[in-house]
Amino acid sequence: MSTPSQAQIRRRVSEAETVVVKVGSSSLTQADGHLDVTKLNALVGALASTQLMGARVVLVSSGAIAAGFGPLGFDARPTDVATQQATAAVGQGLLMAQYEAAFGRFGVRVGQILITAEDTIRATQYRNVQRTLDRLLDLGVVPIINENDSLASNEIRFGDNDRLSALVANLVRADALVLLTDVDGLYTAPPSEPGSKRIAYVPNVVDALGEVKVGGTGSKVGTGGMVTKLEAARVAAVSGIPTVLTCAGNAGPALMGDPVGTAFAPVKRRGSTRRLWIGFAAEPRGTIIVDAGAGEAVRGGRASLLAAGAVEVRGAFSAGDPVWIDAEDGTHLARGLAGYDSEEVPRMLGRNTTQLKRILGEEYAHPLVHRDNLVLV
Numbered sequence: 001m002s003t004p005s006q007a008q009i010r011r012r013v014s015e016a017e018t019v020v021v022k023v024g025s026s027s028l029t030q031a032d033g034h035l036d037v038t039k040l041n042a043l044v045g046a047l048a049s050t051q052l053m054g055a056r057v058v059l060v061s062s063g064a065i066a067a068g069f070g071p072l073g074f075d076a077r078p079t080d081v082a083t084q085q086a087t088a089a090v091g092q093g094l095l096m097a098q099y100e101a102a103f104g105r106f107g108v109r110v111g112q113i114l115i116t117a118e119d120t121i122r123a124t125q126y127r128n129v130q131r132t133l134d135r136l137l138d139l140g141v142v143p144i145i146n147e148n149d150s151l152a153s154n155e156i157r158f159g160d161n162d163r164l165s166a167l168v169a170n171l172v173r174a175d176a177l178v179l180l181t182d183v184d185g186l187y188t189a190p191p192s193e194p195g196s197k198r199i200a201y202v203p204n205v206v207d208a209l210g211e212v213k214v215g216g217t218g219s220k221v222g223t224g225g226m227v228t229k230l231e232a233a234r235v236a237a238v239s240g241i242p243t244v245l246t247c248a249g250n251a252g253p254a255l256m257g258d259p260v261g262t263a264f265a266p267v268k269r270r271g272s273t274r275r276l277w278i279g280f281a282a283e284p285r286g287t288i289i290v291d292a293g294a295g296e297a298v299r300g301g302r303a304s305l306l307a308a309g310a311v312e313v314r315g316a317f318s319a320g321d322p323v324w325i326d327a328e329d330g331t332h333l334a335r336g337l338a339g340y341d342s343e344e345v346p347r348m349l350g351r352n353t354t355q356l357k358r359i360l361g362e363e364y365a366h367p368l369v370h371r372d373n374l375v376l377v
């Protein structure tokens with residue numbers, strides 16, 4: 001696939017049949033922790049027009065915690081997990097009430113979907129999310145997605161919604177991802193640094209960003225900053241989906257294909273959704289270290305990881321959790337979903353399938369990581 005021009009990417013965004021739009025906390029709230037209804041209504045105006053022109057629109061909206069702390073009487077975004085979770089429970093309801101009213105003025109229905117990272121890595125759960133989203137879109141509804149902050153465990157969570165939005169874009173087979181934030185695009189350095197300049201077009205987000213200096217959030221309510229937005233653009237790019245990153249005020253022009261913000265080209269054709277979830281959705285809980293032969297087999301792309309080639313296991317994980325597969329020198333070779341709990345693995349190490357069946361029983365005959373549950377890194 002030759003590298004497309006910026007104009008081609010902008011056209012693809014304007015012609016998208018399905019578009020995922022992600023909006024950050026700072027674009028929806030005031031500094032005092034109350035929803036900024038004017039900003040929210042302006043965003044909904046742009047999204048509703050896109051939807052009424054025939055596109056399928058999915059909104060990934062942050063802002064539950066930012067919208068909840070003011071009404072609860074706190075001066076600032078809480079920092080402890082329990083209070084954040086309680087604040088999100090309050091803020092999410094307030095956020096949805098505003099969205100329902102705003103979209104309702106255009107006769108557009110909305111539906112709320114709250115997702116935890118854990119949901120997204122289990123095959124049955126992500127198929128469930130996919131089916132519900134597809135059905136909502138068929139029904140002409142705008143799904144509004146957020147991380148399920150009130151229930152997410154602290155160890156496995158997205159935290160920001162940037163990566164979640166890219167995974168959702170892949171899940172709904174979107175034609176474009178639009179990331180809306182409080183800065184009008186990607187800059188050569190954090191915009192507070194003198195001399196930093198907006199970058200209008202990134203033809204290859206995977207390896208062309210060496211010169212760019214990215215920093216964390218610039219606001220008191222956002223999380224992740226530009227780092228997670230670039231990760232999201234990268235996940236979208238390897239899924240074959242172009243991304244536009246700009247400020248929320250530019251939502252309308254961005255969706256119409258105007259040259260606002262920063263456009264990122266896709267870098268290859270669409271990959272398997274499931275493998276992307278495994279590759280990006282959650283932090284691995286442990287590591288399986290493999291010998292050179294198994295490493296080569298795994299890197300070859302079509303082999304499962306068998307116990308015979310594994311030499312050590314680290315960390316505590318359950319069957320189904322994401323794990324690293326590392327070489328003995330510590331190099332990451334792949335990520336995958338473990339076929340066993342970590343405590344079952346030590347007695348399996350180095351044994352071939354016949355030995356495993358004979359010594360431990362039939363139920364130990366399947367691979368440590370099945371090739372369908374494995375992505376190379």
Ligand SMILES: Nc1ncnc2c1ncn2[C@@H]1O[C@H](COP(=O)(O)OP(=O)(O)O)[C@@H](O)[C@H]1O
Binds near residue numbers: 180181212221225
């Ligand atoms: N190279 C960069 N270009 C643009 N913004 C940057 C860069 N590095 C860091 N940032 C910061 O990232 C912020 C946006 O991220 P964040 O606050 O998490 O927003 P959101 O709440 O929309 O997710 C910007 O306000 C900016 O201060």
Ligand SMILES: N[C@@H](CCC(=O)OP(=O)(O)O)C(=O)O
Binds near residue numbers: 024063225
């Ligand atoms: N799920 C959280 C999102 C946290 C957050 O601040 O995200 P973002 O503003 O997208 O960087 C919420 O709704 O408050």
